[in-house]
Amino acid sequence: MKILRFIVSRLLQSVPVLLGVSIVTFLLMVNTPGDPIRLLVGVRASDETIAIIRDRYGLDDPILSQYFTYLGNLVQGDLGASLRFKVPVSELVAQFYPVTLFLVVYSIVLILPPVILLSVWSAKRPNGPADQIIRIVGVIGLAMPVFWVGLLFARFFGVTLGLFPVSGFGTTIPEHFLHLFLPSLTTAIWVVPILTRNLRSALLDEMNRDYVTAGMSKGLGAPQVFRTHVFPNSLLPTLNLFAVIVAYLLGGSVIVETVYAVPGMGKLMVDSILARDYFVVQGATLVFALTTIVVMLAVDILSALIDPRINT
Amino acid sequence: MNPLLSVRNLFVRFGETLAVDDVSFDLPKGGALGIVGESGSGKSVTCRALMKLLPTTALAKGEINFDGQDILGASEATLNTLRGKRIAMIFQSPASHLDPLMRIGDQVAETLRKHTDLKGRAIHQEVLRLLDVVRIPEPERWAQAYPHQLSGGMKQRAMIAGALACKPDLLLADEPTTALDATVQKSVLDLLVDLRKSQGLSMIFVSHDLGAVARVCEDVIVMRKSRVVETGKTREVIDAPQHEYTQMLIASHPDRLTLHTPQPVPQATPLIEARGMQIRYGGGGLIDILTKRAGGFLAVKGADFTVQPGETLGIVGESGSGKSTMARALVGLVKPAAGEILFEGAPAKPLGRNRAAYLRDVQLVYQHPYEALSPRMRIRDAIAEPLRRHKLCPAQEVPARVADLMAQVDLDPTLGDRLPAQLSGGQCQRVAIARALAMDPRVLIADEVTSALDVTLQAQVMDLLIRLQKERGLTMIFISHDLAVIRRLCNSVIVMRRGEIVEAGPTGQVFDDPAQEYTRTLIDAIPRLEAAHP
Numbered sequence: 001m002k003i004l005r006f007i008v009s010r011l012l013q014s015v016p017v018l019l020g021v022s023i024v025t026f027l028l029m030v031n032t033p034g035d036p037i038r039l040l041v042g043v044r045a046s047d048e049t050i051a052i053i054r055d056r057y058g059l060d061d062p063i064l065s066q067y068f069t070y071l072g073n074l075v076q077g078d079l080g081a082s083l084r085f086k087v088p089v090s091e092l093v094a095q096f097y098p099v100t101l102f103l104v105v106y107s108i109v110l111i112l113p114p115v116i117l118l119s120v121w122s123a124k125r126p127n128g129p130a131d132q133i134i135r136i137v138g139v140i141g142l143a144m145p146v147f148w149v150g151l152l153f154a155r156f157f158g159v160t161l162g163l164f165p166v167s168g169f170g171t172t173i174p175e176h177f178l179h180l181f182l183p184s185l186t187t188a189i190w191v192v193p194i195l196t197r198n199l200r201s202a203l204l205d206e207m208n209r210d211y212v213t214a215g216m217s218k219g220l221g222a223p224q225v226f227r228t229h230v231f232p233n234s235l236l237p238t239l240n241l242f243a244v245i246v247a248y249l250l251g252g253s254v255i256v257e258t259v260y261a262v263p264g265m266g267k268l269m270v271d272s273i274l275a276r277d278y279f280v281v282q283g284a285t286l287v288f289a290l291t292t293i294v295v296m297l298a299v300d301i302l303s304a305l306i307d308p309r310i311n312t
Numbered sequence: 313m314n315p316l317l318s319v320r321n322l323f324v325r326f327g328e329t330l331a332v333d334d335v336s337f338d339l340p341k342g343g344a345l346g347i348v349g350e351s352g353s354g355k356s357v358t359c360r361a362l363m364k365l366l367p368t369t370a371l372a373k374g375e376i377n378f379d380g381q382d383i384l385g386a387s388e389a390t391l392n393t394l395r396g397k398r399i400a401m402i403f404q405s406p407a408s409h410l411d412p413l414m415r416i417g418d419q420v421a422e423t424l425r426k427h428t429d430l431k432g433r434a435i436h437q438e439v440l441r442l443l444d445v446v447r448i449p450e451p452e453r454w455a456q457a458y459p460h461q462l463s464g465g466m467k468q469r470a471m472i473a474g475a476l477a478c479k480p481d482l483l484l485a486d487e488p489t490t491a492l493d494a495t496v497q498k499s500v501l502d503l504l505v506d507l508r509k510s511q512g513l514s515m516i517f518v519s520h521d522l523g524a525v526a527r528v529c530e531d532v533i534v535m536r537k538s539r540v541v542e543t544g545k546t547r548e549v550i551d552a553p554q555h556e557y558t559q560m561l562i563a564s565h566p567d568r569l570t571l572h573t574p575q576p577v578p579q580a581t582p583l584i585e586a587r588g589m590q591i592r593y594g595g596g597g598l599i600d601i602l603t604k605r606a607g608g609f610l611a612v613k614g615a616d617f618t619v620q621p622g623e624t625l626g627i628v629g630e631s632g633s634g635k636s637t638m639a640r641a642l643v644g645l646v647k648p649a650a651g652e653i654l655f656e657g658a659p660a661k662p663l664g665r666n667r668a669a670y671l672r673d674v675q676l677v678y679q680h681p682y683e684a685l686s687p688r689m690r691i692r693d694a695i696a697e698p699l700r701r702h703k704l705c706p707a708q709e710v711p712a713r714v715a716d717l718m719a720q721v722d723l724d725p726t727l728g729d730r731l732p733a734q735l736s737g738g739q740c741q742r743v744a745i746a747r748a749l750a751m752d753p754r755v756l757i758a759d760e761v762t763s764a765l766d767v768t769l770q771a772q773v774m775d776l777l778i779r780l781q782k783e784r785g786l787t788m789i790f791i792s793h794d795l796a797v798i799r800r801l802c803n804s805v806i807v808m809r810r811g812e813i814v815e816a817g818p819t820g821q822v823f824d825d826p827a828q829e830y831t832r833t834l835i836d837a838i839p840r841l842e843a844a845h846p
Binding site (some may be wrong): 210211213214216217218222 | 393403
């Protein structure tokens with residue numbers, strides 16, 4: 001019951017955030033340079049046509065009532081239409097969003113096992129040889145810019161070795177896995193060191209806790225104390241960082257998707273900005289914001305499930 | 313008869329420091345041995361060495377023989393068949409020794425799963441039985457609870473249940489009652505005494521409180537600076553201590569301290585008065601507003617009290633009774649939900665505009681001296697901070713004032729350049745008191761200032777407060793869960809329970825003739841040296 005109350009209160013708390021997001025995206029459109037109607041009808045339309053269309057689109061209404069119209073449309077899932085493709089933005093999102101989602105989930109799948117393996121290995125002997133090597137390799141991974149690693153990988157694995165395709169998304173699921181392997185790997189290379197360092201220090205902190213001594217005094221032995229006590233307690237701080245990174249990965253898909261020409265939200269965003277397709281940019285921003293809120297909410301609920309102290 | 317445990321010439325070394333220096337003792341089967349000493353005396357390290365539960369940096373030498381088994385030479389695998397099964401241990405702060413993410417029942421069951429063949433239902437039944445043995449009410453319900461939902465005493469009971477799970481021969485108790493309230497301490501001690509009888513448990517009981525040891529153990533060894541200074545029957549050691557340190561230890565025990573008669577105070581306008589003070593924690597969340605409830609938890613439910621100028625008022629109660637919360641409200645660290653605070657008969661707003669002026673007159677000293685001082689600030693600067701911040705004296709006079717304040721609290725002037733971590737707990741508490749006195753306050757609120765200190769240091773800090781009160785005519789509010797301390801210091805006393813004042817009056821009257829059953833329980837719970845086994 002308590003957990004339900006907790007979830008409800010978190011959901012209520014995200015309502016103001018959602019409103020804030022809608023205001024920001026609305027202002028984004030209102031303040032875009034140039035007249036959206038000009039973009040819509042082209043440069044050769046007469047002033048009368050423009051006036052009629054302005055009136056039809058309600059652009060002469062007070063700004064507040066324009067906002068509420070916008071909000072009403074949002075609630076119904078109407079994000080406007082793309083100026084470039086002449087299709088509703090929601091259709092574009094439905095087409096491009098799953099690709100990015102696939103990419104992010106795929107990256108997470110590639111990220112988690114090495115993070116757990118490496119941080120446990122490091123924490124076993126702090127400042128030992130393994131820890132030092134993991135740290136140095138981690139710093140190198142962090143220091144390399146994503147676009148550069150992307151280009152190197154594309155060239156080496158894709159062109160020289162011919163192991164993986166270097167662009168596109170493919171059509172079948174096995175093809176998706178093959179096409180997105182390099183983009184996901186490129187992402188993992190800078191995320192793994194961050195999470196590894198975080199989890200390592202959390203593990204070291206927890207290994208010095210009193211309950212570890214208590215566990216040892218019960219004769220559980222170090223491996224079991226580590227598995228059942230130290231590890232679950234160490235996950236909590238890392239989980240929060242993980243949420244931030246996942247939210248960032250969605251936004252950060254811009255670079256990776258551009259380098260590997262993956263038809264995802266990031267690429268859609270960049271292309272739309274370059275083509276001044278404002279409604280698409282606005283819709284994509286909204287979708288990114290929504291996803292971030294959902295990810296944060298999910299992690300909060302997950303932490304509450306792990307840690308009984310959170311929801312009381 | 314062979315002893316169950318025999319320790320010969322035990323040395324434990326941490327790098328350069330010798331933590332245990334040539335300790336030897338025997339424990340017969342069914343016996344109970346107390347190890348008494350101040351913090352840093354090596355008593356806890358000795359206790360942990362018995363299970364070889366020392367950090368990897370420690371180097372242990374000597375011989376520990378448990379029922380024919382050499383402990384120091386044993387492999388980790390062999391030790392893990394002994395730990396929890398034949399030798400069990402309970403610790404000082406149950407809160408930090410329980411895994412916060414695991415249900416109480418599962419933590420008790422861990423030992424059973426490891427050392428017995430019990431499975432599923434049988435384990436569950438056994439856990440419930442154990443929780444019942446340590447007198448946890450409604451075992452079914454509390455087995456499902458997480459540690460943070462239990463009170464301190466309940467946590468300690470749960471830990472004892474886990475330790476008893478495999479019917480060990482030897483129980484090592486490392487300060488098991490130090491962090492607990494007097495009443496809870498008494499019940500845990502009673503439980504240990506009972507368990508000794510009913511389960512035939514041998515026990516090693518480590519504590520800085522000779523009174524607690526006297527209740528449980530018939531033999532005692534006194535440790536100081538890593539060495540054993542005295543050993544013998546508890547009764548005899550208490551009645552006729554041989555070593556001068558033991559004599560000091562006994563003289564410092566609240567039981568033996570000479571009663572200080574507080575100066576009588578004339579009836580005048582109260583200096584501080586609280587009227588109908590209510591303090592609420594939490595609440596006011598989004599859901600609380602929507603459901604139109606106050607929410608949260610009422611920590612103080614309407615308190616009225618007055619403090620005369622020059623008086624020392626004691627506030628006693630168990631943890632969670634709201635006594636510290638009330639002190640914090642007096643200096644504006646928490647905001648009362650209702651009621652008012654009067655200073656010299658005029659309404660005072662500790663959170664209002666005249667906050668700084670009010671706080672110059674009313675200063676609070678905190679329970680944990682190390683946490684109340686910035687770890688990176690030299691103590692000279694810590695004491696000078698209020699002088700500089702409030703420009704209480706010209707800048708060039710600050711060093712002289714600091715030296716004067718340090719002299720007042722008996723701090724060696726050479727300590728001024730040290731950091732808090734380089735001082736003992738007692739010295740740190742003096743620094744905190746000097747810092748509060750720098751404001752030249754008229755009221756000093758002392759929130760459990762002696763609770764975190766050893767008995768000998770406790771006595772010194774109390775003497776200091778008594779002297780300061782005489783010299784400066786300070787008005788004090790002294791908060792403690794330790795009735796012996798209150799009795800020694802205070803003119804009048806307030807007894808609090810669950811946020812309410814249950815009894816109030818002159819100290820002598822409340823102690824000698826308590827009107828409430830609850831007050832009587834509190835008084836009975838004071839550990840007494842006389843309780844020693846004959």
